[in-house]
Amino acid sequence: MKNLILNTDSYKLGHFLQYPPEVRRVSGYVTTRGKSFWPEVVFFGLQMFLKEYLSKPISRDDVDEAEDIAGLHGQPFDRVGWQRIIDAHGGYLPLSIEALPEGMTVRRDTVLAQVVNTDPQLPWLTGHIETSLLRAIWYPSTIASLSRRLKETLRPFYEKSSDNPEALLDVSVADYGARATTTSEQAGIGGLAHLIHFRRTDTLAAVVCGRRYYGAQMVGFSLPASEHTTMLAWGREKEAAAFRNMVEQFSGSGAYSVVSDSFDLANAVSEIWGKELHDIVVQSGATLIVRPDSGDPIDTPVQVVAQLAYAFGTHLNTKGYKVINHQVRVLQSDAVSVQDMSMVLGRLEGMGFSAENISFGMGSSLLQKASRDSFSFTMRCSAYQDDKHTWHDMARRPVVLRDSEIKAGRRAVVSDDGDTFDIPLTELGRRANLLQPVWRNGELLKEWTFEDVIAATVRRL
Structure with missing residues (x-):
């Protein structure tokens, strides 16, 4: 999808008309709901999205195309808002994104990334980016998590019966899934996620992604x-x-x-x-x-x-x-x-x-047989700031009483006694927040190398 304005769900085009007039900023986070069967998730892949999509400004042609499609499609369109992004922000989405270190493994239900609009005239932008941002995170993180689980499943066999088990594990499973994916982009993204834990691949698109997005001369071998x-x-x-x-x-x-x-x-x-x-x-x-x-x-x-x-x-x-x-x-x-x-x-x-x-x-079982529900990924808008600069928590009521309470407010992620979990940002105090600023208004603030990603895999709960 070349037009970033249209890289969303249809119904979100009309959300600019739905917020209360006092709302200035909306904050949302990406997480895995606690109902997933798998207890841990590896966070990976956001940097590919930031470089490939958010680093390219929208143009007047993009706005014209989106307005035309919205009108024919039955949705309203915020021409003024999108034109403001071009005039006031050079076409770059005025968003601030913070995220965990890529490659880090945490328990399910931990916040992985958090996003908020930086232009108070565009509070709907946080929700608008949900579709593409969530997709950019859930797929590579799911493949990275499943590959990690695969490696841990095989580890006992190699440790018991082989010399140099770590080196052998690294090359024990090769990726042959390029032809099983729906696009070359999917092959590259999923294939690169697999290479966090293994070193063999025949998916050339993964090699290209490693070079292009993580500065790796070579991420895998054939x-x-x-x-x-x-x-x-x-x-x-x-x-x-x-x-x-x-x-x-x-x-x-x-x-x-x-x-x-x-x-x-x-x-x-x-x-x-x-x-x-x-x-x-x-x-x-x-x-x-x-x-x-x-x-x-x-x-x-x-x-x-x-x-x-x-x-x-x-x-x-x-x-x-x-x-x-x-x-x-x-x-x-x-x-x-x-x-x-x-x-x-x-x-x-x-x-x-x-x-x-x-x-x-x-x-196909490596790169294609996965879905957003494999780890129950979701994005929730959890707080808004009003015209007096006061933040207010947002959370819907659980469907049934036995469901866990949905986390509200802006979040922070901390480590304590070897455990990693998220808390309300207001309770952070002097503790280090593992959610690090990675993007703001068109600028990449933190760039991970693929070596950084592999090193981060040792950081577990």
């Missing part, structure tokens, strides 16, 4: 890999030649992935990789990653690990678990879920194999 098209082009009779070509072309890269189920996975693993090409794989000195792209997502990769172990031999790592020799590994990426990964690693562990023998890839 490796040469085949697909069915490049293998099928050789034909079944030349499948071994196709595999040999992969070894010869990419052994110098250190690692390469070969999809091996185009015709007969069992034959490819045991006969071609295990016998015919055994010596060339060993002599190359590079890591061969065999990819069983179909079949049962649990049984198949376990069987392939066992077949490769038989063909190439194993050794015991320092934890006493078997590791396939010559850096031969397995990658399972076809329709694999978190539960599938856990079951695969559990079976391998039961068979005496280390988790380091296998890694995983995720697509």
Whole structure:
């Protein structure tokens, strides 16, 4: 959406007529409601929105277009207000935004960001930005939170059975979800959120977002890999030649992935990789990653690990678990879920194999199977300032009495004895407010690098 005026819900166009005349400023906050099943959320992604959308001023053409659409659409339009933004503010929305450090993990129901209009003649602007601001926060924060939970789910398997578990965890799950998203923008935003916790990706849009919005030269890594098209082009009779070509072309890269189920996975693993090409794989000195792209997502990769172990031999790592020799590994990426990964690693562990023998890839289940309701994200306007500069709390009554009271007033976020929570701003006193000013009237006040984001992940409740 190029026109920021129209980057909202239709009904908000008429809100400039609905506030009491004494209202000058409205303050709202973004949070996750306490009803989410997940106990923690990672805050991430606001800076992308600030740089891509709020840093670009609106123009007279934008106002003309919005006015025309509003009239035809059945909504009133504040031509005077939007023209004031151009004349008095150079087209930049007069908003002040404060937020937690990006990458920080907090309990659900904690305020993540807070916004207020800075021009007292435009109190409706805070509500107008809700749609785009909430969307800018909920999606990347949700993907970052789910990826963090995925990593913590896999951690026990790697800690128990593998050497150097942290390094292995970082590359244990690759992002293959670009084609599963609805737009390249979504792929970039979600893909970058995943890379807070993992380092493998084939989503180039995420790499671009990392460079463009967080100053990272490189946020994630890929490796040469085949697909069915490049293998099928050789034909079944030349499948071994196709595999040999992969070894010869990419052994110098250190690692390469070969999809091996185009015709007969069992034959490819045991006969071609295990016998015919055994010596060339060993002599190359590079890591061969065999990819069983179909079949049962649990049984198949376990069987392939066992077949490769038989063909190439194993050794015991320092934890006493078997590791396939010559850096031969397995990658399972076809329709694999978190539960599938856990079951695969559990079976391998039961068979005496280390988790380091296998890694995983995720697509739609990583970047697409998420919604605003995954963590119950919401934005609430919680206070207004009147024409006498006095702030007043705003909060609706809970729907049912057993619901928790909705937080009113301007908020602050504090840390106390290792716990992080939000309080009324009036109760902050001398405590440090973790909500830091990040944006004001078209100016980025705080810029996070991707290294800052990763470092902030250690700050938990």
